[in-house]
Amino acid sequence: MIADSLAPPNWLSRVPAGVKLAALALFSIALVPVDDWRILAAALLALGAIYAGFGRYGLARLKLLRPLLPLLVVIGAVQALSNDWEAGAVIVMRLVAMLLAADLVSMTTTMSALMEVLAPPLRLLRPLGVNPRKMSLAVALVLRFVPVLMTRWRAREEAWKARSSRRVPVRLIAAFFAEILQLADRVAEALDARGFDTAPVAPRAAPRPPAD
Amino acid sequence: MESRTIVRIALIAAVIAVLGLLPGVVLPIAAGVPVTAQTLGVMLAGIVLGPRHGALAVLLFVFVVLLGAPLLSGGRGGLGVLFGPSVGFLVGFVPAAFVTGLLMQRLKRLPVFVAALVAAIGGGIVVEYACGIVGLMAVARMSVVQALVATAVFIPGDLLKALATAFVAEASFRAYPAAIAGRA
Numbered sequence: 266m267i268a269d270s271l272a273p274p275n276w277l278s279r280v281p282a283g284v285k286l287a288a289l290a291l292f293s294i295a296l297v298p299v300d301d302w303r304i305l306a307a308a309l310l311a312l313g314a315i316y317a318g319f320g321r322y323g324l325a326r327l328k329l330l331r332p333l334l335p336l337l338v339v340i341g342a343v344q345a346l347s348n349d350w351e352a353g354a355v356i357v358m359r360l361v362a363m364l365l366a367a368d369l370v371s372m373t374t375t376m377s378a379l380m381e382v383l384a385p386p387l388r389l390l391r392p393l394g395v396n397p398r399k400m401s402l403a404v405a406l407v408l409r410f411v412p413v414l415m416t417r418w419r420a421r422e423e424a425w426k427a428r429s430s431r432r433v434p435v436r437l438i439a440a441f442f443a444e445i446l447q448l449a450d451r452v453a454e455a456l457d458a459r460g461f462d463t464a465p466v467a468p469r470a471a472p473r474p475p476a477d
Numbered sequence: 478m479e480s481r482t483i484v485r486i487a488l489i490a491a492v493i494a495v496l497g498l499l500p501g502v503v504l505p506i507a508a509g510v511p512v513t514a515q516t517l518g519v520m521l522a523g524i525v526l527g528p529r530h531g532a533l534a535v536l537l538f539v540f541v542v543l544l545g546a547p548l549l550s551g552g553r554g555g556l557g558v559l560f561g562p563s564v565g566f567l568v569g570f571v572p573a574a575f576v577t578g579l580l581m582q583r584l585k586r587l588p589v590f591v592a593a594l595v596a597a598i599g600g601g602i603v604v605e606y607a608c609g610i611v612g613l614m615a616v617a618r619m620s621v622v623q624a625l626v627a628t629a630v631f632i633p634g635d636l637l638k639a640l641a642t643a644f645v646a647e648a649s650f651r652a653y654p655a656a657i658a659g660r661a
Contacts, residue, residue: 289556343623344617347620360560360561363557366557367559368557371545372555376544376545379544402483402487403486404540406484407490407491407494410491413491414492415495435644435648438645439647439651440652446525449488457480
């Protein structure tokens, strides 16, 4: 499910992540003052061409915009009613162009490449107590937990449905919640047992007290 | 920060993601607009972890979404969400969780259900919508009133989610008192 978020390798995947991020920032800043729908239409056409160049995957990716459709319609309508049709079209086209451009970067850049680009700025935050090693551990844990939690929840839900035709009650969610909090505590113990040192890096900390 | 704290923060961030993904938890209201349980996760984050760690869990969730994981409700993710009209709601998740946690802490004397309900409404609805409306005003160039009207359809759903949050908080507290920060 999470792997789906990357397009099959293409020419844009080979561009370094930092370059793509900088290009995205410049493109988005450049679009802000544009009020001419023709320029925006040209930008949208160019983006559409790139998406089409990715074949079936690119077109499937466009479908992800669907949840935003109601909000985009409302925004366009509000502008059209309070100003004119052109204002509504311009604002919606600009939003869609920015979304599509940003999504191009996301679908052609691996998460680890993005983390690497972010590492130097994150290091600057170290005096504020940000530890890049802990950050990447936390990100990895989230990505691992998502499928685990889905599987565990489905198992509980199925067990309920096999026994009752009633809706899943809140206390089932509560029992699930208690279960996963205990799971988290066991994962933490396992990390400590394997010597993942979460103490600050700078002054080598004294031996850690045993986990409670 | 101990491993235990980091793992709990990551776990709650994952819970927020799962609540946005599970199709079963999509609440069928607001005429076709998909309302998912994602904000329910944000409210729970503040209640379960307290203001600081709750906000960190939400921040971690937002960070992972921006890195490209399609964990936002509707399977969205990546840098595109920063340019969407609903960016204020996404960014608002962080202060929303913080305020929810803060209110929960302040209302220690009240029963868990009541405290959680008030905290979820204060953080998850008042703060969240304030941020979302400011975002709409900036991104979509709407006026306050226009933005309020455009988002009002979601408020009944979020009130239901606040109620669900309170039920889950109460029931979790009974099953495992350590589930609620500072209550055990």
